[in-house]
Amino acid sequence: MKEKAYSNTKVGILYDKKGVEPWDISYFKKEFEKKNIDVVLIDANKISGDYSLVKNPEEILMPELSDLVHKGYKIWMNRIYPSEASQEVINKGLNAVSWLSKENCKTINPLTACAADYDKFFAFECMQKYAIPTPRTEKITGERGANYFASEFSFPLIIKRNTGGKGIGVQKIDNLNKLEEVLRDKDIISGKYLVQEFVKPNKNHDIRIGVIDGKPLISYGRTLVSRNGDNKFWMGSCNHGSKIIPYEASEEERNLAVLASKAIGANLNEVDIQLTENGPVVIENNPTPGYDEGEENWVELIVNHILEFYPNKNE
Numbered sequence: 001m002k003e004k005a006y007s008n009t010k011v012g013i014l015y016d017k018k019g020v021e022p023w024d025i026s027y028f029k030k031e032f033e034k035k036n037i038d039v040v041l042i043d044a045n046k047i048s049g050d051y052s053l054v055k056n057p058e059e060i061l062m063p064e065l066s067d068l069v070h071k072g073y074k075i076w077m078n079r080i081y082p083s084e085a086s087q088e089v090i091n092k093g094l095n096a097v098s099w100l101s102k103e104n105c106k107t108i109n110p111l112t113a114c115a116a117d118y119d120k121f122f123a124f125e126c127m128q129k130y131a132i133p134t135p136r137t138e139k140i141t142g143e144r145g146a147n148y149f150a151s152e153f154s155f156p157l158i159i160k161r162n163t164g165g166k167g168i169g170v171q172k173i174d175n176l177n178k179l180e181e182v183l184r185d186k187d188i189i190s191g192k193y194l195v196q197e198f199v200k201p202n203k204n205h206d207i208r209i210g211v212i213d214g215k216p217l218i219s220y221g222r223t224l225v226s227r228n229g230d231n232k233f234w235m236g237s238c239n240h241g242s243k244i245i246p247y248e249a250s251e252e253e254r255n256l257a258v259l260a261s262k263a264i265g266a267n268l269n270e271v272d273i274q275l276t277e278n279g280p281v282v283i284e285n286n287p288t289p290g291y292d293e294g295e296e297n298w299v300e301l302i303v304n305h306i307l308e309f310y311p312n313k314n315e
């Protein structure tokens, strides 16, 4: 029965091709192919830029994709990473996801979750609606100065990119002088950055919980690292030296990760949680985390889940 369900499944992967193919894209492809599933990789750069969500892509043809959909590629993974892709490629990816869903394809993730992936402020608003503990967040614009943010958020506070990843551009600001200095940067006040309450950890690691379709299937911890050489350990980011440690999430933490995934509409998500004296706090959602060597198990779990639960609608 299962064998039959697999036999017609074909999978498309949207990604941002630059230089070497990312390890996880190749690994996903290999894992699907091991199960005799055809996989096509589509470079989002090659999708025409004529389409836009505003122009109602439901009425526009996407020749780059429609041929494949007709050939039976009905399950699509969006693997365009917020940490690296340009706004242009991100928009092409969102348009493709929107278009594919009206063609009755299953997209991982759906449009709303993809949008939240590239827009942390939108993700914050979604989580607020579900009363999820998460740091208060505002967009930084030139209209509001250092004194406003200092009085609203107090110190320390966090500044980060609205579209980001890998901990790049995440700064902890300890005092008004530093805040004034940072806000002199035109890029920071261009609307592309956020200010956030600082969530003080009370452990020396954070946690990441992987959720698929409402099931919290994996969890691990990341040791916290300091920035600016000040010996204050607060950031969980493997890109900045955090080490992965085993961690079995509690029921409360798992429920929180599931709720955060629901709030942004994600069927596949990794949720970063800071442990505090007032309980777990969601720092962010990662609907498209990059997987690295060492995470083979998780990629295999995802592939198995997709094949088991997302049968090809052609049948």
Ligand SMILES: Nc1ncnc2c1ncn2[C@@H]1O[C@H](COP(=O)(O)OP(=O)(O)O)[C@@H](O)[C@H]1O
Binding pocket: 135, 158, 160, 164, 165, 166, 167, 168, 170, 196, 197, 198, 199, 200, 206, 234, 235, 236, 237, 272, 274, 283, 284
């Ligand atoms: N508001 C915050 N309070 C405390 N720590 C934070 C806050 N925001 C981010 N961090 C720390 O910085 C890390 C990277 O920030 P994050 O928002 O996850 O950005 P990225 O998308 O680059 O991973 C988080 O894993 C967390 O450890």
Ligand SMILES: [Mg+2]
Binding pocket: 165, 166, 167, 272, 284, 286
């Ligand atoms: Mg993160």
